[in-house]
Amino acid sequence: MPYYNRELSWMDFNGRVLEEATKKENPLMERLRFLAITGSNLDEFFMVRVAGVKAQVNSGYKPKESFDLSPQELLAALEEKTHHFMERQYSCLHRSILPALERSGIRFLNLDAMDNRQKECVDKYFKNVLFPVLTPLAVDGSRPFPQLANKSLNIAVRLESKDTKEREKEKAKDKDRDKQFAIVQVPAILPRFLELPSNEGRAFTLLEDIIIDNLSELFELHSIKAACPFRVTRDSDLEIDEEAEDFMSEVKKSIKRRKRGRPVRLELLQKCDKDLRSFLIDQLKIKKNEIYQLAGPLDLTFFSKFAGIKGCEGMCFKPIIPVAPADFWGYDDIFAAIRDKDRMVHHPYESFDCVVKFIEQAAEDEDVLAIKQTLYRVSGNSPIIAALIRAAENGKQVTVLVELKARFDEENNINWAQKLEKAGCHVIYGLHGLKTHCKIALVVRREEDGIRRYLHLGTGNYNDSTAKIYTDVGLFTCNSQYGADASSLFNVITGYSRPPEYQHFAVAPHGLRSFFVRRIKIETENAKKGLPCGITAKVNSLVDPEIISLLYEASSAGVPVKVVVRGICCLIPGLPGVSENIQIISIVGQLLEHSRIFRFENGGDPKIYMGSADWMPRNLDRRVELVFPIEDADLKERAFGILDTLLSDNTNARIMQPDTSYQHVNRRGRSAFSSQLTFYKQAQERLKALQHVEHDSPLIPIHSAEEVR
Incomplete structure (x- = not known):
């Protein structure tokens, strides 16, 4: 059977994202943002997929299907493809994007290109902000190589004692004796770039360049012989013992182990000093084909924040600002709207606020008896979590499945799970051996004609942040058969119920x-x-x-x-x-x-x-x-x-x-x-049509439940 390997196909996908960074018809800051996305994507790819292939090679794993590549064949193909891809990333940056930025009046400067006022600004920033934060770490017989955080940016430094010059004749026989090394971590807590005063256009410099230019302030008893930024990517796929009695505790332990995972990639500058390179290879036990020597700067992900700097909005896409969903126009009561008819919302063209309001209104409604919801990835300051907590405090039965194994969101989800439990919610951590990825919220409400179940079913996470940039669709319904299916699904998730014959759902x-x-x-x-x-x-x-x-x-x-x-x-x-x-x-x-x-x-x-x-x-x-x-x-x-x-x-x-x-x-x-711009236009037009009807029909009492933007 013709079958294209999934890892190679994923690299092709990231290549399509990189193509967007090269497209001159895309706004300049958006090209920079696409480039940053390729860097972030590639980080995760190394941490999970490449690390997994390496583990397969080491364990002697053989593919189950004859049509797929062996781990050895795949690893060789991936190494070739990732090296070539990263060359393309930096070619795009240096040959296309940075020259275009310069033509638009935006420049990145090193110390040599700065005027006196800019040097004075850098000097002041180093002394007042950077210096107190930095921690130089010597590496010698009594001080081992530090445990560097995954994906952190660091500077390797080769030093020589200032006493050495006075005794260099005596020590000439042992050249390596005076080679001393240290590591300085570039603090992630500070912005990666600093804006400098400029007489024309805008000028910036990078944090690691400021540190390198001031290393002598950190090592006063030594001469700086060489310095080079570097970055380590580690195996970060969690191994979780699902038989553990305390599952949350086991996930926490696994997160800590992730930070100490085996290095799978070492990024260095192309002009890295030979001795520094050998030092890092030796200390990290890295293989030759795991080294990526790049034009720099390392870690392109910071360009995502840089692309959002104030004053450059004209170099970005015209923002897609969600409009109030037409399906809920004219309703203050979201339950009344759903009783009248099934409703559909298309995000981010239509606002995610209606999903938040669905839970918020349920939390405050005296007739709501219970709320059940699955959460896979939620935002850092989630209004849905806040509403669920209020619902529990208001005496409602609240059951939430929080998926602790949502990759790279584990810590966030643990924090939310603990807050929900403290508020009195029943928190479930999922089924043994399975991730719970479905998107469903069930509200059980007491009404005049009996109990009614209201549902939100979606294609995306209950995350108000990503809902602004991910395209997803959601359905609201109180169809009784859908409600029965939903109750059966939650009974399977939370209890020992046997999977039922669903009437409408496929699970x-x-x-x-x-x-x-x-x-x-x-x-x-x-x-x-x-x-x-x-x-x-x-x-x-x-x-x-x-x-x-x-x-x-x-x-x-x-x-x-x-x-x-x-x-x-x-x-x-x-x-x-x-x-x-x-x-x-x-x-x-x-x-x-x-x-x-x-x-x-x-x-x-x-x-x-x-x-x-x-x-x-x-x-x-x-x-x-x-x-x-x-x-x-x-x-x-x-x-x-x-x-x-x-x-x-x-x-x-x-x-x-x-x-x-x-x-x-x-x-x-x-x-x-463009399908995306068309969907946005359609959402606006649907809403405008309803607003027009309201304007022309003063006898119809329609009131918007949401702010219209």
Whole structure:
């Protein structure tokens, strides 16, 4: 079976992000932001995926599937690809972005290029701010090499005692005796860059350059012979003993172990002193192919903050400011709106505030008896957590599943879990061996005609921060059958209930794989019978071998398959006799595409589903995931329209070729069409239409529940 390796495919995805940094039509600061994203992405890739491949090599692991690469083959391919990729990053920075910044009046200066006023500013900053924070760490027989934090930026220094010159004749026989080394960490607590006074344009300098220029202040008894910034990336994939009696304590221990993980990458400047390089290799026990010598500056992620400096807003994308969702226009009572009709919101074009308000109103409503919710990744100052705490304090039954194993959000989630428990919430940490990734909130309310269950079902996290930059869709409903499914799902998560036969939901790990298998096979059979058929899907990743094999079978039977895959795609489209009816599209733009949507033509009665799951083995087999149908006729049409709009993109879309490369959509003379800007325009127009009706119909008492922006 044709199958493209997932790690290599991920590197191709990061390459598409890097392409956005090279595009001259993108605003300059956004190009810098895309470059920073590639750096952040690559950090995590090394910490988890590359580290995992290295572990497989060391353990002698053999792939289960014959069509995939062996760990040794993959590691060699990744090392070549990552070295080449990082060269491209710095080529983009030095040959394209920095010259463009300079033409726009923004420069990065080293000490040699500064005038006296700028040098005076740097000197003052070093003495008043930097010097008190810095801690020089000597490395010798009595002081071992320090345990450096993962991804921290450090400076290696080679020193020579000032006494040495007076006795250099006596010590000439032992040249290495006088080589002394030290480490200075660049403090992450301070901004990485400092703005300098400038007579024309704007000037900046980097923190590590200031430190290097003032090393003599830190080592007064020594001469500075060489200095070089460096950075270590460590294996950071957690190994958690899920049998531990105190699971939270075990996760905390694992987080600490992450900070001490084995180095998997050493980044150095190209002009690094030979002795310093040897010193670092020896101390870190790093292999030659794990060393990346770069033009600098190291750690490109700081450019994300730099891209947001005040005064450069004209060099950024025009912001997408969420509007009040049209589906809730005219309602002060969010429960009344949901009782009247199912509601759909499309973020970030429509505000996430309605999701927050759903929980906040439930917390204060005297008739609400219980709230149950899953939390995977939440923001640092989450209004949803605050609302859940208030609900518990108001005497409501509040049950929250907080996923402690959400990678790199573990500490944040532990903090929230403890605060929720203190407030009286029932906090669950998930099922043994499974991550709970589904996005669902259930509100149980007492009403005149009995108990009613209100639901929010989503494709994205309950995170008010990422909801501004991730595209996701949410459904609000009080459909009684959906409510019954939701109660059954929570009973499985919180108790010992056997997975039920859901009426509408498809839930992993027990029923989601079989659901997708069945739906794809129906399309294949319909194609053979000459009935209307087709599969359209939007996912973050397409990795699962069984799903890929079934899509190949569907294609061979004549089913048109269109998949919008943002990141990893192991399916290879356009192969004669195998996948010639499959089109793979990747959209990388101003916003991060995150929603998962699935359409099946179903013999002329199309079905559409949304949810939290990608087409990956982990989502189908090793997580609690939820996929739900959209059944309201109006919302179905709107959901179909979302997929159609994505497939029409000719600005941010690239099409995967049979050789696994990606090419921009050929416009063929058509005007530029951005799906993301179109969705934003549609959200604004839907709201304006309702505002117009209100303005022209003074007898209809409509009051907005949200601020209209």
